[in-house]
Structure formats: structure tokens, C-alpha cells
Amino acid sequence: MAPTGPTLIGSVRRALALLELVAEHHELTAKRLSRMTGVPLATTYHLLRTLVHDGHLRHERGTFRLGPAAPRLAGPGHGHGTRLPEWLRVLGEELDAPVSYAVMDGDEVELVIRVDAPGRPAAEEWAEFRATAHAHALGQCLLAQLDPEARRAYLARRPVRRLTPRTVPDEEALMRRLAGIRRGAPVVEREEYMLGTVCGAVPITVGGVHSAVGFSLPVDEEDRLEETALRLRKRLERALTAHAFTVLT
Template sequence: MPPTAPTLIGSVRRALLLLETVAEHGEITAKRLSRMTGIPLATTYHLLRTLAHDGYLHHEHGAYRLGTSVPRLAGQRHGPATRLPDWLRVLRDELTAPVYYGVLDGGEVELVAYADSPDLPAIEEWTPFATSAHAHAVGQCLLAQLDADARRGYLAHHPVTRLTPRTVRDEEALMRRLAAVRRGAPVHEIEEYVLGTVCAAVPLTVGGVVSAVGFSLPLAERSRLRPTARLLRQRLERTLVAQAFAVMP
């Protein structure tokens, strides 16, 4: 047998593992795929590029989802695993704002997917969302769902830093703010991550996964922040959990 055969078989197995993981999570970044599968990041990127080129994956906004070639493998359309991104796009249109979905994975904050458009551009990630949860609404919403020890554990690795003059000033001020967030209530922030932008996020916990859905608006539309957050909460309660995650009859 040629010496390359084991490598080729291993590559096929790793590619299938990546496809299975994407199918399970709906839309996911390369870094998270690497972490969840144990496949080295460089190998993950190489396989993802190949799968995307052949149509088995679709790459958009830094995340991967199943592509148009996947149904050929089973002779049918793929279903629930692709619904979350679809609902993000629906929410984007209903809220008239870019929408973001973030999770806590292994104690780390990660932006899994987002939906924007040329008219509703997403916030530029000028400093990593994963290390600046204290400054943006999705991150604050995720941290608010933890107990105090878990919050301090995150902040021990990602200390509070002033990203704008309006960013929360220190860890103790952030801890007090998070402790005051009522269960299930939206979290708001005004120009804390980037000047000229306001954000809000609503907690969403399904199947034990701590997550949050948020949106951003230009500062000029600040008056829309709280009513839009209330609308988002209503939409999540009434439809997203039932239809996007298929956990209700």
C-alpha cells in the first residue's frame, strides 16, 4: 500500500468529522471546529477550504454551515441544523438591525454566527469579542447567566479594559452590574465596545447551552434600543425556541 494511504484515510475521517460537527451546530467558526474536534487549526482550515470549494460547506462572515452539495450524500434536504442562521436572518429583518448569536463554550465567549446586510452592517470586530465580553452586550448577557465565581474565572483570564470612555471602569463595577440583571432580562450597552454604536442582547438557554442573541444600532437610533430589545425577547420566547431549535411540539 502506498505510504500516503493512511494519510488520505485520516483526511477523509477528519473531513467527515468536520461535516458532522457543522451539521450538529448549524453554523460554526473554524477555531471552534478545531477546538471541538481536536483537529489542528491549520488542518481544519485546509479541510474546510476543500469542503467549501466542493460545495459541502458554505463560508460566510467567518463561519461555516452546510452547503448545497450535502443533500446529495443522503438524497434529502438537511433540516434543523440549518435553522438557526435562517432565524437570525429573519430576526435581522424584523428588528431592522444586524443580529448576533453568541455562546459560552468551555468558559469562553464566542460569537458563533451573525446576520447583517449592506444596509445593516455588523459591528467591526476591532478587538476580539472573545476577550472583551465585559464591553459588548452579547458578552455581558452571557456573563450575567453565570454565578459570581464563574464570572470572576472568566475575568481572571480576560481582565476588564477600557475600550472606550464609556466602557465599565473595573471588575467590581462590572460584577455589580451583572448581579443586578434580572433573570431573562435584556442587557444594554451604550458605546462601551465601540463609539457610535449601541447594543442589546437577550439570554437564551436551550439544551444546557448558555447563549445570547443580540443586535446593534447606530448611536443616532438610540431611542430604538429598549423597544427593539423587548421585541427581540418576545420573538425569542414565542418562535425562535420552538421553530429554530425544535424543542417544542
């Protein structure tokens, strides 16, 4: 996977910007948030309604304040508004693995950011991330969150192709696999995207946006793949009431 900057994509970036401003100023109106972020007022209202619905904000007497699922990405004691790259860095140290965050941005699978762990660089993106969602854990995790019709539409544009001898062989095999993934369960793949690398991912949502956090390991550490995926899921579950990330269960 190729490194990207810390800029978030689309709705995720705008939603987090709103959360950070509310955390900093304690309470703000929708109009002021729109002016401060440069996001059109109609879009600001839409994002705010979603964040209120998910419990990240409260709407009281015309202003917005942090809700019970306050946007503290790094957990208790780290304060409000911690940025995603720092939270992923801490997570990577805990898992002893490089971690990545991806979203379903409209009808595309997008890699938002990748953060290396100390002494553990992530696997290089040797085949385009968008076009190979069928092969890597992050992509499979995102596709599993879609309904079957949306999956078919995606695969019509981004057809399954063999990247390694272990890649899922065709669309029907992939559809069967995705249908068998329990909602909210970790997804793992073994050398399907790149020989010598195994990966895992866990689904999350921010303001209703389909997203996922994933990690990679060298194949000689495959024996800890499942355990690391479960640790990642538990780590996200512990964050439910404190973070802007809500694990899908």
C-alpha cells in the first residue's frame, strides 16, 4: 500500500473537522461551523444530524456540543480531537504491525492513510488499491459491508483478477466469501494481494460512512494473524463510548 497524507476523504474528513471544532469550542451553531470549515451549510446540517443520531454530538438550544460518544480517538486521558494519524500510530505500536485506514467513498474503495509501526513498514502497493479490493483485507472488509447488489455493481467496474496463486479465483467465489462474513467480524487474507504478506481488517463506521482499520504482517508471522485481528476488534470495541469510531456489531 502506498503512503498517503493525513488528509481524510470526503464525508469522513468533514465530519471529523466538525467534531474537532466542537471539542475545541465546547458549543457552536451550525452556521458558525459552516463558516469555520468552509463546508456548505446544507452539507453541514446533514453531517451534524448524522453525528447527533450516532451520539457523537448533542443538539441543544440551537448549538451543538459533544455527545456521549465523544470524538476522542486515542482513548481516556488523551483529550478531545486527537488526530487520526496519531491514534493509528499508537494502535500500530500496540499491535506491533503497520496499520491502515480505508473508507468506501461514494462507490470507490479509498485508502485514506497508512502508518508504519516501529521497524515494521507496511507492504508496498504494487497493484492499485481501488482496483484490487477483492484481494486485500481492507477491501474485502469494505465490500462485506455492502449489500449484494452494491457488491455486484462494484465488481462490474472493478472485476476480480488473480494477483497471486492464492487470490480468490472469480466473482462468484468472492461473493460467497463475503456473504459468509459475520457482521462486524474481522476479515483476514493470506497472500491474496501479495506473496509474503498476510493482512487483517475490522469494519468501523464514522457518521454512517463504511470504513475499516487494517494491518499487515510478514507471512512468517502468519500464526499471529487471527489473534492480532481479534485484538484489533477488541481494541475498537473498548473505544465505543469514547471515540468517533463505532465498530459495526
